[in-house]
Amino acid sequence: MGEFFNIFIKAAFIENLVLAYFLGMCSYLAVSKTVKTAFGLGLAVIFVLGITMPINWLIQEYLLSETGVFGTDLTFLRFILFIAVIASMVQLVEMVVEKFSPALYNALGIFLPLITVNCAILGGSLFMVSREYNFSESVAFGLGGGFGWFLAIIAIAAIREKIRYSNVPPALRGLGMAFILTGLMGIAFMSLLGIDPAAFGN
Amino acid sequence: MAETNVKEATTKEPLFQFGKKERKLLTDPLNDNNPITVQVLGICSALAVTSLVYPSVVMSIAVIFVTGFSSLFTSLLRNYIPKQVRMIVQLVIIASLVTVVELTLKYLNYPVYKQLSVYIGLIITNCIVMGRLEAFSMANKPWRSFLDGIGNGLGYGAILIAVGVVRELFGKGSLFAGSPIEMKIIGPTAEYFINTETSTLFGWYENNNLMVLPAAAMFIIGIMIWIQRSYNQKLVDIS
Numbered sequence: 482m483g484e485f486f487n488i489f490i491k492a493a494f495i496e497n498l499v500l501a502y503f504l505g506m507c508s509y510l511a512v513s514k515t516v517k518t519a520f521g522l523g524l525a526v527i528f529v530l531g532i533t534m535p536i537n538w539l540i541q542e543y544l545l546s547e548t549g550v551f552g553t554d555l556t557f558l559r560f561i562l563f564i565a566v567i568a569s570m571v572q573l574v575e576m577v578v579e580k581f582s583p584a585l586y587n588a589l590g591i592f593l594p595l596i597t598v599n600c601a602i603l604g605g606s607l608f609m610v611s612r613e614y615n616f617s618e619s620v621a622f623g624l625g626g627g628f629g630w631f632l633a634i635i636a637i638a639a640i641r642e643k644i645r646y647s648n649v650p651p652a653l654r655g656l657g658m659a660f661i662l663t664g665l666m667g668i669a670f671m672s673l674l675g676i677d678p679a680a681f682g683n
Numbered sequence: 684m685a686e687t688n689v690k691e692a693t694t695k696e697p698l699f700q701f702g703k704k705e706r707k708l709l710t711d712p713l714n715d716n717n718p719i720t721v722q723v724l725g726i727c728s729a730l731a732v733t734s735l736v737y738p739s740v741v742m743s744i745a746v747i748f749v750t751g752f753s754s755l756f757t758s759l760l761r762n763y764i765p766k767q768v769r770m771i772v773q774l775v776i777i778a779s780l781v782t783v784v785e786l787t788l789k790y791l792n793y794p795v796y797k798q799l800s801v802y803i804g805l806i807i808t809n810c811i812v813m814g815r816l817e818a819f820s821m822a823n824k825p826w827r828s829f830l831d832g833i834g835n836g837l838g839y840g841a842i843l844i845a846v847g848v849v850r851e852l853f854g855k856g857s858l859f860a861g862s863p864i865e866m867k868i869i870g871p872t873a874e875y876f877i878n879t880e881t882s883t884l885f886g887w888y889e890n891n892n893l894m895v896l897p898a899a900a901m902f903i904i905g906i907m908i909w910i911q912r913s914y915n916q917k918l919v920d921i922s
Contacts, residue, residue: 500896506726507810557786560804561778568771597770600808607801652912655721655907664901671896 485621488614492625498601499633500667502608505601509615509634510659512595519638522595527627528606529596532584533570537563537606538616563606571597601630633670637662708830712838715915718811719842720908725811730846731802732901737862738798739847741888743840745784747833749806749817753777754832757820764821773816774807778827794861811835846903854894 498504505526510523540562542548545555575593579586596602604624611618640662649658718724725746732738756776757764764772785803789796796803815835820828847853856870869877869888879888893895895901 503726503730503900504805506730510723510726525822557782560782560785560807561775564774564778564807565771568774583721597774598808598810598813600805603808604801604805605803611801611824650909650913653905653909656720657908657912660901660905660908664898667898667901668896671898 485617488526488621489625489628490619490675493629493632493683494670497629497633498626498662499630500602500670502604504604505563505599505630507662508595508599509630509637513634513638513659514641516635516638519634519640523597523634525593526599526601526630527624529567529574529593529598530572530627530630531620531623532574533567533602534605534609534619534626535569535616536566536623538609538614538619540566541610542616559610563603567602567606568597633666636666640666690709705830708827709834709837709840712834713841714838714911715912717838717911718814718835719839719904720911722811722814724814725809725839726904729905731897732869733900734844734850734895735798735860736844736851737845737859738795739843740840740862741788741792742799742802742858743836743843745788745803746806746809746811746839747754747836748810749780749809750832750836751778751829752832752837752902753780754820754828755825756780758823758825758828759818761821769821773813777812777816778807790841792901811839842904842907845907846900849903850894850899854892854899856890872876 492498496502499506499509508522513519532592541559543550545559545562549555571593575586578593593637605623609622614622637659641659644662653661712718714735716722721728732742753773753776757773760772760776781804784806785796787848788799788803815832819831821918823831848858848864851860852868856875857866858866858868867875869875869885870890877888879885
């Protein structure tokens with residue numbers, strides 16, 4: 482359990498997907514104009530990241546690796562399979578959510594298809610492979626990474642809502658300011674490096 | 684019948700012509716329609732590799748290859764792809780090209796491959812590739828789509844290398860570190876072109892550690908957008 486929290490905290494704060502690795506930057510900048518939409522997208526990312534990560538772990542372990550079902554090294558198929566899993570999971574999640582929770586569907590709605598091309602999802606799966614996580618660690622990494630992404634987009638959306646009333650130079654308005662704010666947030670998050678994950682039990 | 688149609692089409696417009704329109708396809712993404720600073724696409728997998736120039740150059744070449752050829756192939760197949768599954772088809776085309784790039788790079792230059800790590804794979808979800816396929820290749824002839832892809836790759840690469848140069852020069856005092864043409868510009872040992880230990884003019888100089896942090900890439904791009912928009916008023920965000 483300690484290891485689980487350790488990885489969750491690390492993925493959410495210290496190695497934040499947006500602020501430390503620039504993953505999911507496109508939708509992060511495009512959908513962060515208001516807190517309400519940012520909230521919807523953030524939830525959808527936690528959701529999809531939490532689901533695809535364990536599935537991709539199973540695929541990597543039981544289909545692609547040398548010890549898997551086919552007994553040969555099939556890792557060159559990794560990109561195609563991972564992206565196919567992500568695209569189909571997003572489609573599936575969209576259908577399930579639409580059927581069982583129309584309220585949530587209305588909240589997430591248009592953001593779900595966007596997530597297929599959100600680099601944070603594929604990036605998370607590739608990090609999971611290169612860091613050789615086991616199953617529970619990959620679940621923790623998926624949830625933690627998603628939570629960190631959620632925090633970052635909510636924060637930038639809130640700041641951008643407020644900064645609209647400030648006197649920013651015209652050429653810097655909108656996009657330019659969003660970049661500089663993200664940079665400042667990145668530095669702020671770096672101070673969390675001081676957190677010792679071992680304090681959460683290990 | 685079908686054959687004559689194809690012939691007619693080719694006689695009307697030669698397969699590989701390079702006129703004003705085609706040149707615009709290549710140069711437009713460099714400034715007025717830059718993928719990063721104007722379209723805001725493809726920032727995801729880009730910035731993390733820019734702390735050194737050499738990996739940025741390799742990354743740019745990889746992206747130019749993928750954007751160019753995925754546009755070409757999608758455009759060739761555009762009449763056969765059903766509308767409903769076009770995303771998946773496009774992703775498969777991109778993913779196969781990226782796999783080719785990954786394996787080639789792994790063979791040619793293993794250290795850089797290690798440095799780029801997951802970011803090569805992330806070209807798949809680089810929005811600029813998908814974005815151009817959706818916006819241009821699905822509706823245009825192969826040759827022009829190819830040029831559009833290459834042009835956007837170049838516009839992307841230009842920003843990437845510019846950010847890389849600033850970050851490496853001010854962060855590490857060198858350029859192209861790790862490559863055969865490594866240049867040591869400014870630093871505290873005799874190896875560097877300007878030696879800050881002995882130089883009277885630059886004795887105060889120290890490398891800026893902020894430039895090595897991911898946040899620096901954000902500031903540099905923000906400032907680039909600022910400069911570009913102050914010269915190009917029509918890009919200014921009014922909202």
